[in-house]
Amino acid sequence: MFCLLSCLAILSSTVTDVHATGYLGPVAVLAAKDGKTLLVACADARQIAVVDPVAGRVLRGIAVPEEPTGMALSPDGTKLYVTCAAVKSTICVIDLASGTVSATIPSGHTACGPAISPDGKQLYVCVRFNNYVSVIDLVTQKETARVPMIREPYAAVVTPDGKTLFVLNLLPLDRSDSHDVAATVAAVDTASNQVTPIRLPDGSSSVRGLCVSPDGNYVYVVHILARYQMPTTQLDHGWMNTNAMSIIDAEAKKLINTVLLDDVDRGAANPWGVCTTADGKTICVSHGGTHEISVIDQSAKPSAKDAVPSDLASLVGLRRRIHLEGNGPRGLTIIGSKVFVTEYFTDTLGVVDLESKALKPVTQIALGSKPQWTVQRQGEMLFNNAEICFQHWQSCESCHPDSRADALNWDLTNDGMGNPKNTRSLLLVHQAGPVMSLGVRDSAEAAVRAGITHILFVVRPEEEAKAIDEYLKSLKAVPSPYLVDGKLSPAAQHGKKLFFDPVVGCAKCHPEPIYTDKLLHDVGSLGKYDASGDKFITPRLIEVWRTAPYMHDGHYLTIKELLQKGKHGAKGGDISNLSDKDFDDLTEFVLSL
Secondary structure (H helix, E strand, O other): OOOOOOOOOOOHHHOOOHHHHOOOOEEEEEEOOOOOOEEEEEOOOOEEEEEEOOOOEEEEEEEOOOEEEEEEEOOOOOEEEEEEEOOOOEEEEEEOOOOEEEEEEEOOOOEEEEEEOOOOOEEEEEEHHHOEEEEEEOOOOEEEEEEEOOOOEEEEEEOOOOOEEEEEEOOOOOOOOOOOOOOEEEEEEOOOOOEEEEEOOOOEEEEEEEEEOOOOOEEEEEEEEEOOOOEOOOOHHHOOEEEEEEEEEOOOOEEEEEEEOOEOOEOOOOEEEEEEOOOOOEEEEEEOOOOEEEEEEHHHOOOOOOOOOOOOOOOOOOEEEEEOOOOOEEEEEEEOOEEEEEEOOOOEEEEEEOOOOOOOOEEEEEOOOOOOOOHHHHHHHHHHOHHHOHHHOOOHHHHOHHHOOOOOEEEOOEOEOOOOEEOOOOOOHHHOOOEOOOOOEOOHHHHHHHHHHHOOOOOOOHHHHHHHHHHHHOOOOOOOOOOEOOEOOHHHHHHHHHHOOOOOOHHHHOOOOOOOOOOEEOOOOOOOOOOOOOOEEOOOOOOHHHOOOEOOOOOEOOHHHHHHOOOOOOOOOOOOOOOHHHHHHHHHHHHHO
16 A cells, blocks of 8 residues: 655644644554554654554654654665654654664755655655755665755655656645646656656645555545635535545556545535555545545546546445544555544544444544643634535635635635635734735634635634634744745845835835735736726735735736736835846845745
8 A cells, every 4th residue: 555644734833832732633644564553643742653553552652853744664664754844854764663763864944745765765755845855865864856846845655666756736836817727746757856747627726645556557636626716606516615636647647537525515625635445446535624534436537538527426326425533634544444544633543444334434542632622723623624614615724725825816705706816824814904905804803704604604603713813813924945044045135125225115015023014005916807996905925935926816926026027016116226136135035034
């Protein structure tokens, strides 16, 4: 069985210090070589739990220095490689016989999604916020190459012959006012490191998990398939967001087709992890929003001629939906006929017996004591919970992965019809004053409640909205990958001088500390679909390095393009005398925030 283990959903640097609260936060699980123990990456506890799946108990914990985001087991089963995410990440090499960290390998900003070659000689690590895959020689434990990726490489898997590495890019990198916006899977030739991009269907985003079939013929990829070109007037039949599995021909490195994981009147929100049984006949998918797994007959694979990305009945008779006891399923693995699923919020492992004839063949393994949730943790759970949504189609997380943005335009009804706007990050939103692109909500609190009513299409208790508020208030900015040892580069230092120069005038509308004056301005950014005025709320610039594309409708792909081609700032200041290097340095500063 070849199974990808999902990356950590929400980094400690983006939430409150849950490490101090006693949460475990299991995010990935892997079966030991002999199948007698399970290895569980507990992100919040910063440890690997070694679990006896038969006795249903934790045997020991192995401490790691930062949040473990993924694991890869050496082919001989003696070593476990754990990516520990930080600005300067660490890959821990764990000797499983002794249960100790025998070595560490340095890595880049937010390492995750490790994969190992079948011969055990190469380790591939997704370096999420530096946008590359690190190739590591495991004999010397040195990095030998960096393979550039498109946007936030998140997870990877190697084919059984070792010839191809498949890597997920979490988000699209397209102008979001175009007619085709989609994330990409990269197929990397491991001999040459040459990349073949495989574009997923229009609307593909939040690409969380993938695995390769045991025979090496297919790669299964799970993601959201957004219907972002539709006005958000309803949810029925997947009107806004559907949830999908794409199937790739591994040898041809081409997309075969995409099947929907939802039912006609019930969504299967936020697909997260995917793996197969050892014989490849069954595919299992975890759903982080609806707290269940899909168990799919492998014969559901469509041919290229079958048009099923809009067919909500394509898996009828071929798939079982099994609801779990825990909350927030992420990574999963299979031993024999049993599926083990990490349940992030309840600190448990869900166990599903595929051979059981019971109506609900589910049990649980507690990884620790029952967690006592703070109001912020409850809010995080609700933010990720699609079961509070009408027909379970989506959660807040669906459009705001990791509480940021899905890089898509949505035509929300709160500011009229026919004027789609780019999804905004929710970082610091409660400090921003009026929110939404046109400032149609007086506050983030008002926007949260409007979102529950008009995007989830439900009426919920006020206590839930308050909990979501508290969760969003607790978000912390991730340090920019453009910083050098936590400080501005020389180019960014020059850019900062330009930014705060009264003549250039950037700081007039973007004052510290969150770089917005919270006011509406006409900056000449009217787009082709705008019909509701030409003034827009000044966006916050903290973490702007991870929120491309730019402007309210995403019609600029980079900050430099926005400044030079879009002449952004020309109405409030004078940028006519800036040189090309000045624009480069100004861009460097903005991207360092």
